[in-house]
Amino acid sequence: MKSTETRTPPSPGHAEVRIIAQTPEAARAVAEVLRHCFAGAEQRSYPGLHGDTRLHLTVDTATPAGPARSWLAASLAPLGTGAHADEV
Template identity: 65%
Template sequence: MHPVENEPLPQAGHAEIRIVAATPEAARAVAEVIRHAFAGTEQRGYPVPDGGTRLHLTVDTESAAEPVLSWLTTSRPSARTGTHVDEV
């Protein structure tokens, strides 16, 4: 069974973000950009079997910075929504 299937959903108004990168520095750079837009928890880092890094963040989508909050409230789902080939 895929590990995501066993994970509980985040509470309403929050989102779980997974960042996978070849280096810890690249993953931290992306996490830093996300933290400028959303309030969130401390990141949790894990090694990836092929030598990369995976960071997990929980963000509060209701405490987004104004430009992001405006985008979130007006955005529409894409017709191409769905999972990527490597997702469940």
């Protein structure tokens, strides 16, 4: 049975991002792109259970920059989206 993790939601205007990658380099590359788009990235990395890398970021979505600003302005939330099967 899988245990669920109790989390405190991020403060308003912020988002928690989880990156799971096969290598630390791949996780850092994705995090770097996010840092170019959003301010306030706080990074934490953890070893995964199967030799993978898990990297968690907190980003400030209230002040998007560069590509994120134009993408966010033009996007709408897709219908039928929600948590992944392994998330609560």
